[in-house]
Amino acid sequence: MSGLNPRFRQALQAALERYETPFYAYDLTSIQAKVSALRAAFPQAELFFAMKANPRLGILRRLLGLGVFLEAVSLGEVRRAYAAGFKRKEVLLNGPLKTPAMLAELKEIGVPILGLDSLPDAERVTRHLPGSHVILRVNPDLPVLTHDHLATGRGESKFGILPQDIGRALKIARAGDLDVLGLHVHLGSALERAEDFHAGYALMEQLYKEHGPFEVLNLGGGFGLGLDLTRLAPAALGLAERLGVELWLEPGRYLVAEAGVLVTRTWGLKQTRRKFLLVDAGMSHLLRPMLYGAQHPVEPLYKGGAPQTFDLAGPACESGDILAKxxxxxTPKEGDALAIMQAGAYGSSMSSNYLDTPRPLELLWTGEEWEVLRRRQSWESLLLEEQPGEGG
Known part of the structure; x- marks a missing residue:
């Protein structure tokens, strides 16, 4: 995997003179290049960015300018998408549960395209939002090679409708005056094998022949950072052409992961039965290593002494707060900085206030200057919702 872009690295050095660590930093030119790569591989496809990967408004607005739409999975994300300037038809709302209260609020603020995830989901939408444009999410019941928490296309996953139940779901949706645009499959995340995708595509072709015709084929996302798109695109484009449908894709981590780094400073070495390098970023800032066992490359932003091997330990009072092993x-000096790579996806969006930790500053490098996407959260703001005497 390649290291930091030299210009971005130089910009990070300048940022370290201005901003307190830890902070997230993103390279806009990397995001633009990833959009171009997807457009080159899938020229006929509509791209819906899975905004849970990185929901910063400054990034979403630039994706809108590039003609990329959004995939949301919560009411809050729909509101954020609209705040970024997206129209209802440019937002797809997926997710396993849509409560009556949520559907009532969507009716007030504007109903996006809805992804129906179950038979009860379809029944609720027909009752509360008849006439909506919808797609049905298929659980293909296929094995895929990825972490168990990321394998959304396995039969034991909570997501989607099993193939044998698609007919029932369509009957419910059509009886309730819903406009069914097509079917949707998302096999999982961080998938590196084209074979996993090809198996999903074959099942979708069978379902379209059995239940179609439809207008849209949504083949989801889940593209691993090392996936060769040239091994994937011909099968996806060929399938859409054979079915006579518009192709939709939902890239998330693929678009933004490599654009982002979490910058942290080192604060000493510690020796127990293992050797640790103590840093000021931890699980409250970057949860993926603890949650998924994710491995993030690390690049030093300093010239140090002789090489040493250690675990990168964060400040949280948790044994699992290890960012790299x-x-x-x-060997760094106190205060030297590191860039934790591939942190542009599911880094900031999964950050938390655990241990009363303010969420970090987030910056965007435009290629010319730094832009603040989100200010560092103040500690005082953590107390605002706990003021005595205020109603809920």
Whole structure:
């Protein structure tokens, strides 16, 4: 995997002179290049960015300018999408549960395209939002090679409607005056094998022949960072052409992961039965290593001494607060900085206030200057919702 872009690295060095660590930093030119790569591989496809990967308004607005739509999975994300300037038809709302209260609020603020995830989901939408444009999410019941928490297309996953129940779901939707645009499959995340996608595509072709015709084929996302799109695109484009449908894709991590880094400073070495390098970023800022066992490359932003091997330990009072294991780096001095790579997706969006930790500053490098996407959260703001005597 390639290291930091030299210009971005230079910009990070300048940012370290101005901003307190830890902070997230994103390279806009990397995001633009990923959009171009997807457009080159899938020229006929509509792209819906899975905004849970990185929901910063400054990034969403730039994607809108590039003609990329949004995939949301919560009411809050729909509101954020509208705040960023997206129209209802440019937002697809997926997710396993849509409560009556949620559907009532959507009726007030504007109903996006709805992804129906179950038979009860379809029944509720027909009752509360008849006439809506919808797609049905298929659970293909297929094995895929990824972390168990990311394998959304397995039969034991909570997501989607099993193939044998698609007919019932369509009957419910059509009887309730819903406009069924097509079917949707999302096999999982961080998938590196084209074979996993091809198996999903074959099932979708069968379902379209059995239950079609439809207008849209949504093949989801889940593209691993090392996936060769040239091995995937011909099968997806060929399927859409054979079915005579518009192709939709939902890239998330693929678009933004490599654009982002979490910058942290080192604050000393510690030796128990293992050797640790203590840093000021931890699980409250970057949860993926603890949650998924995710491995993030780390690049030093300093010139250090002789190489040593250690675990990168955050400040949380948790044994699992380890951002990298068996990491070999030049020996740093106190205050030297590291860039934790591939942190542009599910880094900030999964950050928390655990241990009363303010969420970090987020910056965007435009190629010319730094833009603040989100200010560092103040500690005082953590107390605002706990003022005595205020109603709920």
């Amino acid at each position: 068996d990491l070999t780096l030049p």
